[in-house]
Amino acid sequence: MQRETIFAPASGSGKAAISIVRISGPKTRFVLETIAGSLPKPRQATLRIIKGSDGPIDRALIVWFPAPHSFTGEDCAECHLHGSLAVVRSLLSCLSGFDDCRLAQPGEFARRAFEHGKMDLSTIEGLADLIDSETERQRKQALRQMEGGLSYRVSEWRQSLLSAMALVESDIDFSDEGDIEPETARHAQRFIAGLITDIEGVLAKAHQGQRLREGIVLIVAGPPNAGKSTLVNALANRDIAIVSSIAGTTRDLIEVPLDLDGLPVVLIDTAGLRDSTDEIESQGIAKARQRVAQADLGLWLMPPGFNEQPPIGPDWIRIRTKADLGLTDHENLAISVLTGAGMDGLRDRLKTEIEQRLGSGDALITRERQKQALTRALLSLIQARKGLDQGRDTELIAEDLRLAARYFGEIIGVVGVEAMLDTLFAQFCIGK
Ligand SMILES: Nc1nc2c(ncn2[C@@H]2O[C@H](COP(=O)(O)OP(=O)(O)OP(=O)(O)O)[C@@H](O)[C@H]2O)c(=O)[nH]1
């Protein structure tokens, strides 16, 4: 059965100067010939009148990308239309009139690119992150991944692994008793030791990569009326949380994604911590305590006269609030949102602390999935190294190495990833 041809708007919805509709699949050539009169030269923007069944739709730039030199690896085309809702709608309905042509599902173009070997899995994850990126640091990390930073390292590792496997397996073939020759073992040891060191280095930075992708979780906590919501609003530069002089104003967790000078932060306002008999407030306090335990960094807000220590959780920056009231001390950073005193100092301190947790920004691993596969590969390699050290049966060592190869394959999506593909591609919008 011939594969369906898919189409979708590839640019944002709404009025704009230009809207792009993308088409991919075996019918693309026929569709173009029909709606544009004839096939334009490959990869050259060509101005044409696009015609539907009841007359012209728009005058548009058309680009024809014959397979395999296209984003998806199939015959592909882009129509750059005038950015009007009616024009786009009219072209989409014209395209659905062709046999075997239908609107694409979210991420379906990317999925076809993956299936045709145009992009591997970690590259596509980079693309998804690039589209989602909100800060400069996130954009750079995503771009590096999309350009194949992780794929490149993994393919280097696979090469080394293949060399080690070849050594070990040649011994299985030639030796009678299954014992590995000392010379061969030493050789294989060298490859494996190199791999282990490399992977441990990359994994050590994985946490930073994930934090950069997801944002550093910064939680604001303290007793009721400490000025938590006031500070959250000031850091976010807008009124997100209700502020009042009544203790127990904030009850739910309020999360705000924040771009702190290019650093991605998820700022969380919480209910003031105290023993409460109010049922709703108590639930809020329980939620706050839970979230405190998972945060990367915390601001512990102490109003004048309050001296309790923060709960066990993240690293805390202790802050004396309402400094304008004149009750500060020498130990803690003092701020007044009212007068702005101490706020620059707090922002600088925050930036330093966050920078530290994000590292230099050159992490290769940015997702839990990648981390897990790489950790499993590492464990298999460590197992293989132990086997070689102890002169274990070569067949067992070879099996550990095969497992490691399999886990490498998972990172770039060569094996065992069917289950997660649907989830990944569904993250994209339609038209990607
Ligand atoms: N003088 C002075 N008052 C402040 C300052 N910051 C906040 N306040 C006041 O302190 C009161 C409590 O502020 P909130 O921000 O609602 O305190 P909160 O910690 O969020 O309180 P809950 O949500 O009830 O836990 C309000 O009346 C604020 O106007 C400050 O820097 N100086």
Ligand SMILES: [Mg+2]
């Ligand atoms: Mg509050």
